[in-house]
Amino acid sequence: MSELSDTRWLRPCAGHWRKGSGPVLLCLPHAGGGALSYAGWDRYPLGGFEPVAVCLPGREDRFAEDPVTSWAALVSAIADSLTPLAHRPLAVFGHSMGALTGYELLRELARRGRPAPLLLAVSAHRAPQEMPTAAGPPRSTRELLDYVRRLDDGGTAELLDDPEWRDMVLRPLGADLRLHDTYRSYAEPPGQPPLVTPFVVLTGEDDPTVSDRTYAGWAALTRGTGARRVYPGGHFYLREQRDRLLTELGRDLENAMRGELR
Template identity: 55%
Template sequence: MTPDPHWLRPVGGRSGGPVLLCLPHAGAGAFAYAGWDRQDAFDVVAVQPPGREDRFAEQPITDPEHLVREIADALGDLAEQPLALFGHSLGALIAHDLARELDRRGAPDPLLLAVSGHVPPHRLDPDRARDRSDAELVEHVRELDDDPLDDVLADPEWRAMLLRPLRGDLALHDAHTHRPGPRLRVPVLALTGADDDATPAEDTAAWAELTEGPFAHRVHPGGHFYLRAARSAVLDDLAHHLEGAWRP
């Protein structure tokens, strides 16, 4: 079965290397990985969940298990090819759960699970679930994002386009439950920003507890969205770890 283009968006052309499947942070879509094709070590394919960008008319999915099943279904025969997973923030949780789902389905192990900007699922605060007003959502965005967003948030249309998928994704995050099970067998690379108060380096290092495979931990300058400034360094990290895991 061919991959579903409704869910999966290639970023750039084909390099002949393995595929890096990228899962976006809360409120974001495939566009979050624009520019990630500026290397030739792997092919980038970004996940486009419903409720954002060109899928804005669809309802966001707020059930984590449902979302993971949909992504796994959308992969088609891509799941049988050399594949690595990358997720930032909420995307890190989904990438981990997708690796477990692919294992449950009998698919080959991913070459690499790269998780960024989030504590591991077994370290989630069990009391995190709560409803958020629009004002609380705006404050949440401002706490995490260093980019000035006042002009966007002041415009009602743009504000709605930002807050609707964000609200859905935070509901999905709040509904996430880690179910103990066999540890993964895949190499795990955990990345974080040095100034990301939401993801302390010591918590990021706890991703090692979820795999029997090799583990590496990298800290880059910046806050929660350190990826914007450190994109080249992160791509180098990913290329280095994939080089050791994949042989043509």
């Protein structure tokens, strides 16, 4: 039995931990999402990396817990959960809000003196410095519903006609988006040293949340190498493009493990 088998935060996508000390791909969810967002990723080679999803409070089997409302608390808790994995090479994938979380997690690991992850793959999100400088008021229920239907009309949006499911979707989503919308008040001012981890920037060609500036913005935050790939589809392109995405990500992870992306 793994020493991590009873953790609340880390969920191996296969449902159990692999034996040994091979590399780990940490998968961070979008706003309102959970560990199940990455179900099935264990069926892909992924360059030998073990996909492990993060489950945040306020969803799935942690629904009774209050969602996290502080960036500092969020990245600190995730970093703490990784302590038993400190001997294993690490890469990070974050989709949408998970991309911001991944970037802040790398900064937190650097502050703790932990080894830099081998790769950060950021999906479907603008660079941190492109976030609004001031947060507006919390989004209303109507605004949350509009958000889901605009970006996820083929997935979560289908659940919104059921009142019970609607509450289960909107509670973590509202908390996550409030955290997301206050990001710039947490982020450090410009001038901080760039990270050393290579970045791969992934976007859907019809995603309204990203722009032509997205890759350059992310690339400015690291001294590592960078790559960009654009896939057919919108904000949740990774569902329809999963085979291609994970095949190409697997090659990135192989190269990162060999040190060829630095």
